[in-house]
Amino acid sequence: MTAVPNLASALSRSRLLNGAAEWFLQYFLKPIGQILLFAVIAGSSISLLALAVGFVLQTDWHGIDILRVPARINLFEQVVRQLPNMLLDGITIGFVYAVIALGYTMVYGVLKFINFAHSEIFMMGAVVGYEVMIRLRDGQLLSELPPLVVIILMIGAAMLVCGAAAVVVERVAYKPLRGAPRLVPLISAIGVSFFLTDFVRAFQALNRNIFNMPYPTDLVPFFGARINIAEGLSTTNTTLIIIISAIIMLVGLNYFVNATKIGKAIRAVSQDQATASLMGINVNLMITITFMVGGALGGAAGVLYGLKTTNVTPYIGFIPGLKAFTAAVLGGIGNITGAVLGGLLLGMLEAFFSALLPYFPALGLGYSDIFAFAVLILVLLFRPTGLLGKKVDEKV
Amino acid sequence: MATQSLLQERASRLNWREALPTIFAILYVLIVFSLLRSLNRADLWFPTYSSILFPLFVFSPFIIFALKIPFALRAVLIAIIGLVLMPILGMQxxxxxxxxxxxxxxxxxxxxxxxxxxxxxxxxxxxxxxxxxxxxxxxxxxxxxxxxxxxxxxxxxxxxxxxxxxxxxxxxxxxxxxxxxxxxxxxxxxxxxxxxxxxxxxxxxxxxxxxxxxxxxxxxxxxxxxxxxxxxxxxxxxxxxxxxxxxxxxxxxxxxxxxxxxxxxxxxxxxxxxxxxxxxxxxxxxxxxxxxxxxxxxxxxxxxxxxxxxxxxxxxxxxxxxxxxxxxxxxxxxxxxxxxxxxxxxxxxxxxxxxxxxxxxxxxxxxxxxxxxxxxxxxxxxxxxxxxxxxxxxxxxxxxxxxxxxxxxxxxxxxxxxxxxxxxxxxxxxxxxxxxxxxxxxxxxxQLELQGERAERISEKELTADVAEIRPEDLLSAPAAIGEAKEAKAANAADIAEDLPADQPPTPGEGLPDEPKEKP
Structure with missing residues (x-):
């Protein structure tokens, strides 16, 4: 008698379990696995590059004066010694770039235009993180609260403010220009970017009479505490925090875009606005949500960047913004997975250049920002669709 | 005799009217120039005065261009502003x-x-x-x-x-x-x-x-x-x-x-x-x-x-x-x-x-x-x-x-x-x-291009409910060629079908417009 319902309930329970397991696999394990795979790909390719460069350039046989290292330095040994730290650095900054690049790539996917102001949204995130930290410090809470709560407060506040800011920017500066020639919203976006830079500068000048905003991370010993990963390789908690929160955000975004109804609607809008609106999707709302999510991610990335560099100014947005854009193009703009791969690769490349450039007296660290532009130009020349992008033929 | 004098009178009146813009331009330049000359650096309000008057002076060639002034006169006036008045201001x-x-x-x-x-x-x-x-x-x-x-x-x-x-x-x-x-x-x-x-x-x-x-x-x-x-x-x-x-x-x-x-x-x-x-x-x-x-x-x-x-x-x-x-x-x-x-x-x-x-x-x-x-x-x-x-x-x-x-x-x-x-x-x-x-x-x-786009955009706003991607002129050309409204509709449907992505064939009667909207 009871066997049947028992079986049925067991079946349904197992189906539920199965469903949960599938869900877990689909939206949790798979994206994390993908991210780890990308990190391994980026890391190994850069390690190989670094070792090859170190091996080739350790001797003078190439005869190029600019690429000559001083005779007392064995470049290959140096590369081997620096490699673990280089990879760790690359992954950390790479995740930050990936999170910023998502903002560019999502907006591009939906509106087919480069949101130039995204770099300033990112900068605002860093400034909001600073404000939260300073306020906690003034309230004597910074060292009292658990560090995790501090981080969550900072990131949460930055996400809220930046998401709202991105929506306001979209409403004021982009929405009236929808349907105009492509250059018009781009120029407007450049205007927004300049405006926001000085707006934040004026705000902080009035508010605190400061330009530089150093994060008071030294007040929380947890941030600076070192963890030994392996022999000779140690890192700070900050690095781990950056990596883990970036992964959480990437997985969360993956879930949002692929598993929720709104995510589905956003994907529909990015495929074909007209058809999406025919299917009853509110296109304007989806565009607003895209800006909100992109802005929130940018703001969170700003906090992570601030924690890493510990000094924030209103002008920090430009270069990381350009690098993140390059990452989005490298991965294939409009492609969310591509942005993660591009960000990690670009972060690795940056770590590679900043580790190796000081060894060359004729070059030096001053050139470390050129590589991003060079990558951008090379990608657009040889593979404009990016690594993971699909080729789109132009309709005439 | 009488008509001739009338004509002459009329001509002179016309001349006087035509000279008005020139007179205005000369007066404008002279007034702005002399005001600028009279400014004193030690004056409390000097920054404000000079940042009002100097732009007015710089814009004078554009005012001359905007007014109806004979070409030769225009050239002479602008040459005077650029080669005489400006250096004098510079000396000051x-x-x-x-x-x-x-x-x-x-x-x-x-x-x-x-x-x-x-x-x-x-x-x-x-x-x-x-x-x-x-x-x-x-x-x-x-x-x-x-x-x-x-x-x-x-x-x-x-x-x-x-x-x-x-x-x-x-x-x-x-x-x-x-x-x-x-x-x-x-x-x-x-x-x-x-x-x-x-x-x-x-x-x-x-x-x-x-x-x-x-x-x-x-x-x-x-x-x-x-x-x-x-x-x-x-x-x-x-x-x-x-x-x-x-x-x-x-x-x-x-x-x-x-x-x-x-x-x-x-x-x-x-x-x-x-x-x-x-x-x-x-x-x-x-x-x-x-x-x-x-x-x-x-x-x-x-x-x-x-x-x-x-x-x-x-x-x-x-x-x-x-x-x-x-x-x-x-x-x-x-x-x-x-x-x-x-x-x-x-x-x-x-x-x-x-x-x-x-x-x-x-x-x-x-x-x-x-x-x-x-x-x-x-x-x-x-x-x-x-x-x-x-x-x-x-x-x-x-x-x-x-x-x-x-x-x-x-x-x-x-x-x-x-x-x-x-x-x-x-x-x-x-x-x-x-x-x-x-x-x-x-x-x-x-201007035509950029404002034309704007007009198009407004029409697009009305259209977004039914057709957004198809430009009004595409639709207009189809009925003209075929003539009959019914066939035009079929042609439009075909047009739309081409615009839609290949993997999503449009189902007839769903989401297609009934009539092409007229371009305003």
Whole structure:
């Protein structure tokens, strides 16, 4: 008698379990696995590059004066010694770039235009993180609260403010220009970017009479505490925090875009606005949500960047913004997975250049920002669709 | 007899009417000029007065152009303003001469950028790189910094300025082609970002090329790095010019302190005016030539232009090279005039300033570029700075704003208007794009395009509910060809089916429009 319902309930329970397991696999394990795979790909390719460069350039046989290292330095040994730290650095900054690049790539996917102001949204995130930290410090809470709560407060506040800011920017500066020639919203976006830079500068000048905003991370010993990963390789908690929160955000975004109804609607809008609106999707709302999510991610990335560099100014947005854009193009703009791969690769490349450039007296660290532009130009020349992008033929 | 006198009377009345604009223009110029002359630097309100009156004076040629005045008279009036009144103002206060020279430099560069952005439709965000090429060309060869050129004794004599002006044009044009070649395939925003990257690469290069040798003890210095190149030479001027200027200033009763410096200021003023006029002439002639038509075609629709036989590669490279060459010439003059160049003068914000000039004036419009240069430069170098000066002057006497009873000393020190040029220009770009994308003095064709798009957009708004991707004119052409409404409907459906992605075939009767909307 009871066997049947028992079986049925067991079946349904197992189906539920199965469903949960599938869900877990689909939206949790798979994206994390993908991210780890990308990190391994980026890391190994850069390690190989670094070792090859170190091996080739350790001797003078190439005869190029600019690429000559001083005779007392064995470049290959140096590369081997620096490699673990280089990879760790690359992954950390790479995740930050990936999170910023998502903002560019999502907006591009939906509106087919480069949101130039995204770099300033990112900068605002860093400034909001600073404000939260300073306020906690003034309230004597910074060292009292658990560090995790501090981080969550900072990131949460930055996400809220930046998401709202991105929506306001979209409403004021982009929405009236929808349907105009492509250059018009781009120029407007450049205007927004300049405006926001000085707006934040004026705000902080009035508010605190400061330009530089150093994060008071030294007040929380947890941030600076070192963890030994392996022999000779140690890192700070900050690095781990950056990596883990970036992964959480990437997985969360993956879930949002692929598993929720709104995510589905956003994907529909990015495929074909007209058809999406025919299917009853509110296109304007989806565009607003895209800006909100992109802005929130940018703001969170700003906090992570601030924690890493510990000094924030209103002008920090430009270069990381350009690098993140390059990452989005490298991965294939409009492609969310591509942005993660591009960000990690670009972060690795940056770590590679900043580790190796000081060894060359004729070059030096001053050139470390050129590589991003060079990558951008090379990608657009040889593979404009990016690594993971699909080729789109132009309709005439 | 009677009719003749009537006719004569009528003619004279007509003449009088026709003379009105001329009289107005002359009166306007004279009043503004004499008011400017009467200003006293020591006056409390001098910054405000001068930042109102000087722009009014600078705009007088545009007012003359806007009024109905015979061509010859126009030319005479503008020549008087430019060659007589302006130098006199300069004798009184050399800052005015500085400003007008700066305006002309920006105007010439804006005309060059206009060729690229306005005529050919290629948004260039790294335009200042070409300016840097010209400036560093003259700077490296004549600076007194320890560059490789100086150490090897290959310095250029100041007499070679004119040759270098020519070389600067060529070097910038070659740089333009070098930039143009890789980006030929790109368009729109991608092109904008790559040119931005190119501009930044040039800036990073000039701020790092202070040593390109692996030996630290024996560096090969090319650009002197971030310190910049000091002591750049000016071309020598014949002695009689100094004497002439001295006697002129003395006879006008406006002796200047440093005759030498003032003569150079006048010289550069004249030089940039000539270069600016030449650029305007070249650009205007190009716009109305087959080359200009080809650029327009590429701007409107690249694929269609190619199909019609427009040589895309050649035309795009020509646009880049020509646009760059104007900036190269101005770069050489800029370096000689400032006697100092550093990477800071060639940052991204400078490119945006020049872009703002083009946007404010109107893309594709040469008059607009000059007008925009006047507005943007005056706003940046005069109005904002004078605003700061005025606030400081008023703060010193503890002035209180009437009516709202706001004591000016409560105005925060941090909010100096002169330091927030990014805010002002960002706002300017946004406002221009939203309310007047074709600029203040738009080119006719461009205005039609940009405002036509706007009209189309409004119609699109109504259409978004049913059809958004299909342009109204596509739909209009179909019924005209077929004639019958029913068949037209079928044709429209077919059109729509083509526009939809292949993997989603449209189901008949679902989401298709019943009737094509008329274009308003």
């Amino acid at each position: 206060d050399s800052f005015y001469l500085e400003l007008i020279t700066q305006i002309a430099i920006f105007a010439a560069m804006a005309i060059g950028l206009n060729v690229v952005v306005g005529f050919a439709g290629l948004l260039d965000l790294g335009y200042v790189a070409f300016f840097a090429v010209g400036a560093y060309l003259w700077g490296i060869f004549t600076s007194n910094a320890n560059t490789i050129v100086r150490i090897s004794g290959a310095q250029a004599a100041p007499e070679l300025f004119w040759l270098f002006l020519f070389l600067g044009v060529i070097a910038a044009a070659i740089t333009g082609i070098l930039l143009g070649l890789p980006v030929l395939r790109l368009r729109g925003d991608y092109l904008a970002i790559v040119t931005l990257g190119f501009g930044e690469i040039i800036r990073i290069l000039v701020s790092n090329l202070s040593n390109i040798s692996s030996n630290r003890r024996n560096p090969i210095n090319i650009t002197n790095g971030a310190q910049g190149l000091p002591g750049i030479l000016s071309p020598p001027l014949p002695d009689f010019m100094f004497q002439a200027v001295e006697s002129l200033t003395n006879s006008l009763g406006l002796p200047v302190n440093n005759v030498r410096a003032f003569t150079y200021q006048l010289f550069y003023y004249g030089l940039v005016l000539i270069v600016c006029a030449l650029s305007a002439l070249i650009a205007a002639r190009l716009d109305n030539s087959p080359i200009g038509r080809a650029w327009t075609a590429i701007r409107e629709d690249e694929v269609a232009a190619q199909a019609m036989g427009v040589p895309k590669v050649k035309m795009k490279l020509l646009a880049f090279a020509l646009g760059a060459s104007f900036a190269g010439a101005m770069g050489v003059i800029f370096a000689a005039r400032n006697t100092f160049v550093s990477p800071e003068s060639f940052s991204f914000i400078q490119s945006i300033f020049i872009l703002a000039v083009v946007i404010v004036g109107g893309m594709g419009s040469i008059r607009g570029a000059i007008f925009g240069a006047a507005i943007v430069t005056l706003l940046n170098l005069q109005v904002l700075k004078n605003f700061s000066l005025q606030i400081n002057a008023l703060r010193n006497i503890d002035w209180v704003v009437p009516i709202i009873d706001f004591p000016i000393r409560n105005w925060p020190q941090q909010l100096e208007p002169a330091r927030y040029e990014r805010l002002v220009f960002g706002l300017l770009l946004i406002v221009m794009m939203i309310f007047r994308p074709s600029g203040l003095l738009p080119a006719k064709r461009r």
